[in-house]
């Protein structure tokens with residue numbers, strides 16, 4: 001005898017389950033199918049193409065009347081089930097009872113409606129079924145404005161469809177970027193751009209407060225009291241499993257109806273399938289797992305063994321022209337590594353997330369052709385170690401011996417951007433190489449590619465290799481030291497892009513081969529971290545050379561020198577008296593006037609340092625940083641105050657500059673000179689930054705040298721006012737801090753990036769200048785202080801840990 | 811053996827060093843890890859640099875004057891003809907203990 005099988009809900013999950021049943025065991029069940037909608041199964045996920053007009057309802061029907069008739073499925077469409085009686089084993093429909101032997105609940109989800117005033121007004125629609133879709137289509141016929149609340153998959157498909165039908169659409173999204181559950185910020189940003197380019201307005205971090213209108217929806221009111229006029233409001237903020245029947249019937253329900261791996265609920269004769277279930281703490285919102293459930297359910301009902309397992313799912317957005325793909329887990333996390341590929345000119349972004357040599361997540365935008373291949377790697381947990389270098393380029397670059405990063409570069413299109421700083425595409429570079437540029441320097445000269453931040457150097461070299469073949473000899477990149485394989489430039493770039501904010505993060509993420517670096521790399525990494533993350537990372541004294549750790553220059557006999565600051569070379573009797581007293585009190589053997597317009601006390605014992613500093617501090621003398629990779633001196637001349645040729649207050653400007661810049665750490669030392677006229681008594685034109693005052697203002701020049709190399713400064717720009725001169729100086733110092741290799745003096749760094757590149761940022765781009773100044777000030781909010789004053793509080797650390805002179809001599 | 815308590819482990823910064831005075835010259839105590847400590851002569855055999863002022867990395871120290879690198883396990887300078895004496899040192903309940911008989915013996919030798 002046939003068993004009575006009753007199914008509540010003719011959705012995508014139950015449709016698939018019934019199909020399996022009637023195909024494999026046509027005589028086992030007498031099936032009754034209830035559906036609240038006035039129709040049978042259709043492909044719900046294709047409602048969006050119906051909304052946009054690309055498809056008609058007829059195209060998306062999966063089971064028509066003929067199919068149900070042919071398979072003896074008794075249909076009760078348009079009839080709500082209002083109750084289940086598990087004792088009596090009957091289902092209560094609006095039009096009468098129906099007894100069952102086995103029952104399937106497949107009620108799907110209900111759209112979540114945010115509980116704001118006005119949510120019930122006519123003109124507020126959710127997006128779940130054909131009726132909703134038809135309501136939107138007819139609303140759009142009148143044109144006007146639509147507001148879609150929710151920037152997830154459903155909301156965006158609704159928005160795109162309505163825009164396609166001619167409505168003026170605004171999407172209101174609570175989070176910082178669109179589809180935040182499926183996309184990272186970079187992909188969310190590209191998606192936003194694409195949607196905006198088709199006229200859709202996107203409002204992120206916007207919270208809906210109410211829907212207002214007289215008798216029907218007229219506007220959406222945002223938190224902050226902004227009003228968005230709306231003829232139609234689409235609520236697409238999420239879904240909730242439709243569990244009401246199950247709850248009322250006394251089944252176990254958490255967020256969804258709880259089922260075991262056989263899709264059985266707490267009542268052995270009642271099963272549940274689809275979005276209404278919760279399995280092992282998981283809810284479901286995409287069809288792939290529901291199809292797995294449907295198969296398991298059908299086999300269970302036929303008495304066969306099967307078990308449902310949760311697998312990763314992949315998402316695509318069905319908006320023509322918005323090509324996105326996301327799968328697996330792509331949140332940042334410990335032990336996770338990213339491979340990122342960006343082609344800004346083609347709007348392509350790909351990010352792979354790797355953990356323990358396996359791909360665990362992928363986000364792609366713009367080019368999703370390889371999405372399924374990546375998805376398979378995720379699902380299979382394939383070890384990717386072998387193909388890691390070329391993984392991001394997709395399956396066509398894998399396979400045996402041909403795996404080669406060069407072929408990936410070769411495959412890039414001619415308009416793929418190689419040099420982001422200068423906007424140089426592959427084609428331009430290849431043309432230059434074919435036109436005779438045979439090494440990196442010549443490519444730089446011809447195209448400017450890799451002449452700025454230099455992070456694309458590797459790609460340019462690969463292009464040289466691809467284009468010239470054996471004629472090109474790849475120069476070996478110079479790693480920082482033997483602790484790692486990366487260059488200074490790579491490390492700087494990766495610290496920024498991977499947001500590495502601690503030494504441990506750098507060691508781990510950048511594959512350091514030593515436990516904590518060495519005396520070569522650790523000071524460099526310490527500087528890069530503090531320059532890029534002034535608030536998050538704090539300077540580590542144990543990663544500094546002795547001079548910077550002790551805040552004094554070590555001498556060849558192990559004593560130290562003490563150089564207090566004399567702002568702009570100006571001092572007074574009180575300071576000089578304090579210096580004289582200190583020299584006597586601490587038996588300083590040598591007192592010398594330095595080449596930097598101040599006084600050096602040489603030969604101070606390490607133990608005495610905190611005390612001599614404390615004495616000097618008393619009259620306001622602070623550290624001169626004569627030991628640091630930071631601001632040293634600002635040499636000045638007397639200027640207008642006394643000199644008959646002086647044009648501006650060079651002394652005053654020098655003091656101001658020294659007071660803004662002091663305390664900052666820089667890649668190498670920084671020295672300034674400010675002269676009051678072109679006679680240049682402060683020797684400004686051989687400093688890192690030199691200012692010559694003239695009648696009309698201030699000539700600012702940079703990148704001079706007077707140490708191991710001798711080089712005149714080069715003109716950076718002319719400032720009309722003193723403030724502008726200060727601004728240009730700060731911006732230059734900050735650009736140097738952000739970009740230079742550790743231990744490159746400014747002149748070496750400028751020679752690498754080119755003075756034009758520096759000018760473009762510091763002089764011509766006012767926004768960038770302002771950003772640089774702001775970033776410098778942020779860092780100085782921590783570092784503009786006297787280290788001597790801080791150290792005097794820890795005087796004990798300057799003393800021997802113990803004195804065993806007596807014991808050891810026993 | 812005569813073990814002497816010379817101070818608390820947290821008196822030395824992580825990856826830092828302090829020196830102790832002995833009748834036979836200064837000894838540097840290096841803290842290479844949270845609970846990892848070494849003792850060796852403070853004097854660089856090259857030109858007398860104070861090793862307690864060097865940068866400490868892994869289980870090594872780099873002399874602050876001319877960058878000789880010493881392995882603190884053996885005292886051997888990397889790639890140079892020179893070495894420093896090392897001494898038994900232990901951590902017991904977050905205190906640093908040094909064997910002073912060893913110290914006297916070896917420094918004298």
Ligand code: SRM
Pocket residue numbers: 553554555561563592593594595596597598600602626632633671705706707708709745
């Ligand atoms: C004290 C002083 C010499 C003096 O008696 O006048 C001095 C002393 C030292 N200089 Fe200098 N320099 C001093 C002015 C200069 C100048 C002239 C100036 O600043 O006007 C220069 C040329 C300009 C320049 O900076 O390039 C100068 C170019 C150097 C260089 C070469 C830098 C280069 O990039 O070419 C070094 C080596 C280094 O920094 O790597 C150096 C390094 C040193 C060191 C720190 C060597 C060291 O690492 O131990 C010396 C410390 C001696 C000590 O035991 O205290 N010193 N040094 C001057 C201190 C100025 C001050 O008040 O802070």
Ligand SMILES: Cc1cc2nc3c(=O)[nH]c(=O)nc-3n(C[C@H](O)[C@H](O)[C@H](O)COP(=O)(O)OP(=O)(O)OC[C@H]3O[C@@H](n4cnc5c(N)ncnc54)[C@H](O)[C@@H]3O)c2cc1C
Pocket residue numbers: 008009010011012013014015034035036037044045046047048079080081082106107108109127128129154157242245273274275276284285286287288290316318
């Ligand atoms: C516009 C849109 C686009 C989508 N795009 C995608 C996509 O691209 N990819 C993807 O994987 N997924 C997509 N989805 C999600 C996918 O459609 C659902 O995961 C899937 O339809 C859920 O299947 P189900 O059988 O659990 O529920 P449903 O398909 O919702 O079926 C449940 C049925 O039960 C009926 N019902 C509910 N309660 C009762 C009751 N008491 N009595 C009688 N009948 C009742 C409902 O009327 C409904 O017809 C999309 C969904 C929508 C709405």
Ligand code: SF4
Pocket residue numbers: none
């Ligand atoms: S010139 Fe040489 S010797 Fe003289 S202070 Fe500078 S570094 Fe020392």
Ligand code: FES
Pocket residue numbers: 854855856857858859873874875876877878
């Ligand atoms: S004194 Fe130690 S290396 Fe020269």
